[in-house]
Amino acid sequence: IVLTQSPDTLSLSPGERATLSCRASQSISSNYLAWYQQKPGQAPRLLIYGASSRATGIPDRFSGSGSGTDFTLTISRLEPEDSAVYFCQQYGRSFWTFGQGTKVEIK
Amino acid sequence: QVHLVQSGAEVGKPGASVKVSCKPSGYTFIDYFIHWVRQAPGQGLEWMGRINPKSGGADYAQKFQGRVTMTRDTSLTIAYMEVSRLRSDDAVVYYCARESYGSGNYYTFDFWGQGTQVTVSS
Numbered sequence A: 001i002v003l004t005q006s007p008d009t010l011s012l013s014p015g016e017r018a019t020l021s022c023r024a025s026q027s028i029s030s031n032y033l034a035w036y037q038q039k040p041g042q043a044p045r046l047l048i049y050g051a052s053s054r055a056t057g058i059p060d061r062f063s064g065s066g067s068g069t070d071f072t073l074t075i076s077r078l079e080p081e082d083s084a085v086y087f088c089q090q091y092g093r094s095f096w097t098f099g100q101g102t103k104v105e106i107k
Numbered sequence B: 001q002v003h004l005v006q007s008g009a010e011v012g013k014p015g016a017s018v019k020v021s022c023k024p025s026g027y028t029f030i031d032y033f034i035h036w037v038r039q040a041p042g043q044g045l046e047w048m049g050r051i052n053p054k055s056g057g058a059d060y061a062q063k064f065q066g067r068v069t070m071t072r073d074t075s076l077t078i079a080y081m082e083v084s085r086l087r088s089d090d091a092v093v094y095y096c097a098r099e100s101y102g103s104g105n106y107y108t109f110d111f112w113g114q115g116t117q118v119t120v121s122s
Helices: none
Strands: A003-006 A011-014 A016-030 A033-038 A047-050 A060-077 A084-092 A093-096 A102-106 B003-008 B010-012 B018-024 B032-038 B045-051 B056-062 B068-073 B077-083 B093-099 B109-112 B118-120
Touching: A003 A084, A011 A016, A016 A033, A016 A084, A016 A102, A033 A060, A033 B068, A033 B077, A047 B109, A060 A084, A093 B045, B003 B068, B003 B093, B003 B109, B010 B018, B018 B093, B045 B068, B056 B068, B077 B093
Parallel strands: A011 A102, B010 B118
Antiparallel strands: A003 A016, A016 A060, A033 A047, A033 A084, A084 A093, A084 A102, B003 B018, B018 B077, B032 B045, B032 B093, B045 B056, B068 B077, B093 B109, B093 B118
């Protein structure tokens, strides 16, 4: 299963809403769709699991939604520290795949 | 508090092997699968495979079958990932990560190591 994220880059101002898309090449279980944040020089951090559940310690401005082949990560009010690359990830048939990432830049 | 600590940067010659270690703490080692994910500079994340620390059994992405070996030492509570027949495109950052389990969170990576840079150079 191929995950395609869009856009490649998103440039927004603090306080704005960011909407990131992840599209799967075939339908996947929303139970097995996750989102990660990665800042330069750091390991990825789990944000969202099961398509819409926030991981421990993740601020409520991060939310996930979607089903089937289309999934969305929304950052409701951008903070400067949200500048990062965001990856979606899916599990299926003993194989894990990631999207290519969306870079969020804060103006 | 869960932590995964990886070994330091490695340099390997083309055609040789490198072995990276990952030492988790803060939980029972044999209770969670350990995965290995790699990342080229400025690129995305690539899943390589996982090991069951309890049984020692490993599953590999097809791309890495026969060239990557994942092992563990239960007495030292360390997981290892060895890449053999090194090529220039193996010069990337390698991460270990714990597979989540429980509370509705399955098949994600809830904790990560800090990453190990591998350089391939003669």
